Amino acid sequence: MKNRSVHIINIIPPQKKSLLLTCTAVLCVSVSLRAQDTDLLKRLNDSMMATxxxxYVSGTFKGTRIINTQSVEMPAKQELLFSIMHRFGKINDGAYQFFGLDNATMRMGFEYGITDxxxxxxxRSTFQKTFDGFLKVRLLRQTxxxxxxPFSLTALGGLNHNTIKYTNKPYMNARYRTDYVTQLLIARKLTRNLSLQLSPTWLHYNLVPEHRDHNDVFVLAAGGRMKITRRSSINVDFCYIPPNQTPSVKVYHSLSAGFDIETGGHVFQVHVTNSQGMTEPLFMGRTTGSWGKGDIYFGFNIYRSFKLGKK
Amino acid sequence: MKKWILVHCLFVNVLNAGAQLYVTKTGFTGFYSKTPMEDIKAENNQVYAAVDLSKRTIAFSMLLKGFLFRKELMQEHFNENYVESDQYPRATFSGTFSGNIDRVGQQAVVIEVTGKISLHGVIKEFSTPATIEIHNGTLTGKSNFQLIPRDFNISIPSLVRDKIARQIDVVINITCKPLK
Structure with missing residues (x-):
């Protein structure tokens, strides 16, 4: 710049040099005077945009479950989630059973982030004294x-193993007591308030009630949440089970609706559902409650997050 | 000819004045909340800052998602519920400073920085003392001050009221190189 200005000066007749230079200098001074502090900020922001x-999108859902179905949310590395899930009895049990509140089943669980x-x-669920374990792997994160x-994708693999003692079923070995679940969780946070998830699921039961029942059952779950305040949302969770997979038992689609509220390190979820089971082989493939008949269970999930390890 | 030299000197001066711009993309901003219930800290090491010594202007810009907390859940809540970084991704400051910076090459100089903070959609007039120092061509700027979340329309629910300090301590630390 400096060299070029000198070069121009040498080829211009002397009487015009001073005029040109004065003009250039005045122009430069005026430009520099006009440059305000906001220009500095604009330059910073432009540079930030360029690099x-x-x-990634965060907070697609508040909890690691929409209601029953697992969500794409996962604990961070070295974060431990402790969950307590409760399902009371059926509301249509009537006043004697205090509309189901006298009977409760629960599941206690831990989820740990090995990595992000x-x-x-x-x-461990009280229903059939069932242990369950799962592994969730995040494959894609919505940006x-x-x-x-455009969406988040998580793969889930898990198993259920019940340990209830039967006096009349001597054939119940470890294999017959075990069921499997394999799922893809596909979710998109559409707006800051609305998130939807689609979860194609493959369930495998080692033991089915009758020969004509399928061991492999396919379910398509869909769920979503709509935030109503910054810290609460309304959630819906629906598991569509295509017909004729379990002909010996009348199974229903699992439908749950609930309300999430988060406070600091806790997430509370309260809901009503027609499924009493809280693991996939139970609520997705073995829901026997019907909304139409009033087989509605009131329930809640509570999550508490603990950060292990230093950062 | 004399005129020519004079004007040319002026021109060169203007160019040199531009060289008094110091910038960084790795500045530090941390904020700290101390209560008997819980200590919270969040730190951002990707703060963009520029200091123009000739015009005595200064600017900062940082992404709120760049603040790292010890607990990721807290970080998520900070972004989702408090500063709403999906709507207001950046916190910025732009302003001027006053003070005797003639000796800034030799020692740390106390300056008074005045300007506007923009955070969570709120723009607020702000003023704080700071120090700047130039050593081996590197400008170091430091400042500590306090901000009140409510001033920026950041509401804190009553359930966690006791865990978050009313005034948040903010620490700024930038090491800038001259812009080439």
Whole structure:
């Protein structure tokens, strides 16, 4: 710049040099005087935009479950989630059973973030004294900016193992007591308030009630949440089970509706559902309650987060 | 000819004045909330800052998602519920400073920074003392001050009221290189 100005000066007749230079100098001074502090900020923001990193969407759901179905949310690395899930009895049990509140089944569980992308979970349900375990792996994360991934994708594999003692079923060995679940969880946060998830599911039962019942059952679950305040949302969770897979038992689609509220390290979920089971082989493939008949269970999930390890 | 030299000097001066711009993309901003119930800290090491010594202007810009907390859940709540970083991704400051910076090459100089903070959609007039220092061509700027979340329309629910300080301590620390 400096060299070029000198070069121009040498080829211009002397009488015009001073005029030109004066003009140039005045122009430069006026430009520099006009430059306000906001220009500095604008330059910073432009430079920040130019080197923007990928930003991922956060808070697609508040909890690691929409209601019954697991959500794409996972605990962070070295974060431990302790969950207590409760389902009371059926509302149509009537006043004598205090509309179901006298009878409760529960599941206690832990979920731990091995990394930000892998979660291991274990749980124990009172129903049939069932242990369950699962592994969740995050494959894709929806990007907010600086990327082009339109949805989050998580794979889930798990098993159920019941340990209830039967006096009349001597054939019940470990194999017959075990059921499996394999799921893809596909979710998109459409707006800051609305998130939807689609969860194609493959269930495998080692033991089915009758020969004509399928061991492999396929279910398509869909769920979503709509935030109503910054810290609460309304959730719906529906599991569509295509017909004729379990002909010996009348199974219903699982439908749940509830309300989430989060406070600090807790998430509370209260809901009504026609499923009493709280693991996938139970609520997805073995829901025997019918909304139409009033087989509605009141329930809640509570999550508490603990941060293990230093950062 | 004399005129020519004079004007040319002026021109060169203007160019040199531009070289008094110091910038960084890795500045530090931390904020700290201390209560008997819980200590919270969040730190951002990707703060963009620019200091123009000739015009005595200063600017900061940082992504709120760049603040790292010890607990990721807290970080998520900070972004989702408090600063709403999906709607207001950046916190910025732009302003001017006053103070005797003639000796800034030799020692740390106390300056008074005045300008506007923009956070969570609220723009607020703000003023704080700070120090700047130039050593081996590197400008170091430091400042500590306090901000009140309510001033920026950041509401804190009553359930966690006792866990978050009324006034948040903010620490700024930038190390800038001259812009080439």
């Amino acid at each position: 923007a990193k990928t930003v 992308y892998i979660t291991a979970g274990i749980g 907010a900016s600086g990327g082009h991934i």
